[in-house]
Amino acid sequence: MKxxxxxxxxxxxxxxxxxxSREGIEIELAEDGHHGLEVLETLDPRPDAILTxxxxxxxxxxxxxxxxxxxxxxxxxxxxxxxxESAKAMKQRARAAGAxxxxxxPFDPARLVGALRTVTGL
Amino acid sequence: xxxxxxxxxxxxxxxxxxxxxxxxxxxxxLQDGTSDADTIAxxxxxxxxxxxxxxxxxxxxxxxxxxxxxxxxxxxxxxxVAQSPALVATLLRAADRLSDLIELSRDGREPTDDFDELAxxxxxxxxxxxxxxxxxxxxxxxxxxxxxxxxPAEQAAAASDAPQDMLTWQIxxxxxxxxxxxxxxxxxxxxxxxxxxxxxxxxxxxxxxNLANLDPDLASLAWRITLIPSANDLTETEIEAIFEFxxxxxxxxxxxxxxxxxxAPAWPDAQLPTTTAPPAAAPPPPASPAKPVPPAGSVTxxxxxxxxxxxxxxxxRLVNLVGELVISQSMLARSISLAGHDGQSDIMDGLDGLQxxxxxxxxxxxxxxxxxxxxxxxxxxxxxxxxxxATGKEVRLEVVGEGTEIDKTVVERLADPLTHMIRNxxxxxxxxxxxxxAAGKPQTGIVRLSAAQQSDRVVIEVTDDGRGIDRGRVxxxxxxxxxxxxxxRLETHEIDRLLFRPGFSTNDxxxxxxxxxxxxxxxxxxxxxxxxxVSIASEDGIGCSMSASLPLTLAILDGMVVxxxxxxxxxxxxxxxxxxxxASAKIRNLGPGRNVAALQGVFVPMVDLAQGMxxxxxxxxxxxxxxxxxxxxxEAAAYALQVDAIDSQGQVVIKGLADAFGxxxxxxxxxxxxxxxxxxxxxxxxxxxxxxxxxxPRPATHLExxx
Numbered sequence: 077m078k079x080x081x082x083x084x085x086x087x088x089x090x091x092x093x094x095x096x097s098r099e100g101i102e103i104e105l106a107e108d109g110h111h112g113l114e115v116l117e118t119l120d121p122r123p124d125a126i127l128t129x130x131x132x133x134x135x136x137x138x139x140x141x142x143x144x145x146x147x148x149x150x151x152x153x154x155x156x157x158x159x160x161e162s163a164k165a166m167k168q169r170a171r172a173a174g175a176x177x178x179x180x181x182p183f184d185p186a187r188l189v190g191a192l193r194t195v196t197g198l
Numbered sequence: 199x200x201x202x203x204x205x206x207x208x209x210x211x212x213x214x215x216x217x218x219x220x221x222x223x224x225x226x227x228l229q230d231g232t233s234d235a236d237t238i239a240x241x242x243x244x245x246x247x248x249x250x251x252x253x254x255x256x257x258x259x260x261x262x263x264x265x266x267x268x269x270x271x272x273x274x275x276x277x278x279v280a281q282s283p284a285l286v287a288t289l290l291r292a293a294d295r296l297s298d299l300i301e302l303s304r305d306g307r308e309p310t311d312d313f314d315e316l317a318x319x320x321x322x323x324x325x326x327x328x329x330x331x332x333x334x335x336x337x338x339x340x341x342x343x344x345x346x347x348x349x350p351a352e353q354a355a356a357a358s359d360a361p362q363d364m365l366t367w368q369i370x371x372x373x374x375x376x377x378x379x380x381x382x383x384x385x386x387x388x389x390x391x392x393x394x395x396x397x398x399x400x401x402x403x404x405x406x407x408n409l410a411n412l413d414p415d416l417a418s419l420a421w422r423i424t425l426i427p428s429a430n431d432l433t434e435t436e437i438e439a440i441f442e443f444x445x446x447x448x449x450x451x452x453x454x455x456x457x458x459x460x461x462a463p464a465w466p467d468a469q470l471p472t473t474t475a476p477p478a479a480a481p482p483p484p485a486s487p488a489k490p491v492p493p494a495g496s497v498t499x500x501x502x503x504x505x506x507x508x509x510x511x512x513x514x515r516l517v518n519l520v521g522e523l524v525i526s527q528s529m530l531a532r533s534i535s536l537a538g539h540d541g542q543s544d545i546m547d548g549l550d551g552l553q554x555x556x557x558x559x560x561x562x563x564x565x566x567x568x569x570x571x572x573x574x575x576x577x578x579x580x581x582x583x584x585x586x587x588a589t590g591k592e593v594r595l596e597v598v599g600e601g602t603e604i605d606k607t608v609v610e611r612l613a614d615p616l617t618h619m620i621r622n623x624x625x626x627x628x629x630x631x632x633x634x635x636a637a638g639k640p641q642t643g644i645v646r647l648s649a650a651q652q653s654d655r656v657v658i659e660v661t662d663d664g665r666g667i668d669r670g671r672v673x674x675x676x677x678x679x680x681x682x683x684x685x686x687r688l689e690t691h692e693i694d695r696l697l698f699r700p701g702f703s704t705n706d707x708x709x710x711x712x713x714x715x716x717x718x719x720x721x722x723x724x725x726x727x728x729x730x731x732v733s734i735a736s737e738d739g740i741g742c743s744m745s746a747s748l749p750l751t752l753a754i755l756d757g758m759v760v761x762x763x764x765x766x767x768x769x770x771x772x773x774x775x776x777x778x779x780x781a782s783a784k785i786r787n788l789g790p791g792r793n794v795a796a797l798q799g800v801f802v803p804m805v806d807l808a809q810g811m812x813x814x815x816x817x818x819x820x821x822x823x824x825x826x827x828x829x830x831x832x833e834a835a836a837y838a839l840q841v842d843a844i845d846s847q848g849q850v851v852i853k854g855l856a857d858a859f860g861x862x863x864x865x866x867x868x869x870x871x872x873x874x875x876x877x878x879x880x881x882x883x884x885x886x887x888x889x890x891x892x893x894x895p896r897p898a899t900h901l902e903x904x905x
Contacts, residue, residue, distance in 0.1 A: 085247040087206060087209055087210040087213050087247075087250070088250055088251065090209055091206055091254055094202050131242070131243050133240065133243065171447075175381075176381035176382050176443055177382070178443070181254070182254040195443065197389050197390075
């Protein structure tokens, strides 16, 4: 499995990387939505899933998901939103943007991996 | 191998430092009224990121405070909390508190003081807007690997051993069209269900229109799943968890029934993967991954800063190696010149090229360690704020040249002396608002913090527009402390230098702020340890300026190689004002061992380098070679240094001695010369002190030249 993870916090990127690489999941990292789109273009084959933070400079997580969903090539990639909010409103906004699901930070590594496995079937 | 979590933890605190800089800078822009929506968003994100990381490490008090802070900032961002000077002041206080909590968390300590009041205040300010959301810190245990999920086959085997009466779940699942456009996939959900036990899936295609009427974007299929869990205590929640992301995107019902084993459905084992045919509304199948196409409508964004993080040890190793390269290169140059090659030969051309290249490499390597003083200066805003509060003075900080770069170590070690200089400026330099108004000055005092590169040095300056140094009081105190003889006539700059004498304190009562029993001598020592010099200038009623001149790097020094007592030594070029041959110098004798030499019309005391360094006197040097170096080590009065000969001038690589020898008087470090010999690098300031020059200035220094 290959996952693109986008978060402007180095700490979170490091933790996601640790959690996924321990499970043998290949991981690519990006620092904000724009960067995420750049990295996404370079990935061949495309990632099996994308994890993205919400609050980021330049292009936030929802904006990023919109861009990804606009492109038929990437429209089907499962995208999980990494968020500190667990309120219903956040889920609705994530949903509206086209997210597949969400992981609430601080995340439990096992749950993160489990959710990724569920949405990718891998 | 170290625990990766420790590395991430260390990385988190490093990141916190960067986030706090963003936060401070943003809040200051808010204060100056130069903020925009992006600024506020960046402030919010900084606090948000601190909270996010802290939550992962279970730093409860940090998370709790960051949460209140973030909630208030969210209100500011969305406009439900009105901006005002009072709000900005509160935010600045909160930033200070956040910074403290980060430090406490790093040391694994809990706050001992009670700042609930500040947190409550933040919450009160925020009341207008709804809470951001629940946030419960969860301690993570990466050390414990979760059990690998059992293979479905094993699960099935387990199920066959299940008791006669089996608990079965009936799941009716009808996805909406949006389920597919959100990237969810029923097949994958079924696979996840299969992990919980044995499943049988049947498709309901009754709603599927005929092909002519089929709209591929609409979902028309439904499924019924029978699940016999491998564990009898499977809860509804566990099943719901699998459909968590499908919530609101499908109609789903869960029914639990006790079914005798005999009634269990027959298991067409091959059914699972095949019967879940791609749903009618599935998104377009993933295109062949051959050639990724840029996402539609994506504009090429400005490239993200391309940086890598490198362990400092590696950079230092490189710096060291470049030092060795410089030495090898100069040794090679020496061998070639000893071999009799003249300036026109190919080998000399090659050597010139090598020399140029070496210097370029050296500059490039040094620039890796260079860091803008911005982060250091930003930290000072807090010092100013706190000092202003503690003294009841109104202060505005002006910052100039924060992009100036200097060696990382210098930046780090400047924090303490700079803090002291700023506190001193506010505590002793600036007047109270009332005094300022009485003196016809604006009520708010200005402290200006500036950095500028001047050739191979960086000058950091703290200037205030306060009352200036009260020299009468300084002198009186110095006399009272026995630092100078009564009735000594001192130049103003000599009086100012008294401030740097150990144990000097201008305030009769120890000041709460900059007092604490330490004087500016501490600043001087810290700056000197960085091969820097401190100087001070003051004008009555106008203000005072204290500056530290620091080398760009701690690895290379421009110096003059001289000989004394058959020893070669290096004098830092930055301290040399002028050189003269001994024969041409105007020298007067004021008694045994007390010579003075004329520098630009003024006599300055003379020191013999060999004698000053404690070498036995020698007389085997030709008089013609003898020379005098006039030194002004910035912070001390000028003096003349007599040497046996001047050998050469150039860059030398600094090799620290402190690790092996501790502090050696008059010596700052050592170097290896082109011929492979070791030479000591002289510290002109401490040499002057050792020679007794920095003690009470002597009348001799004021003799006007008569001849």
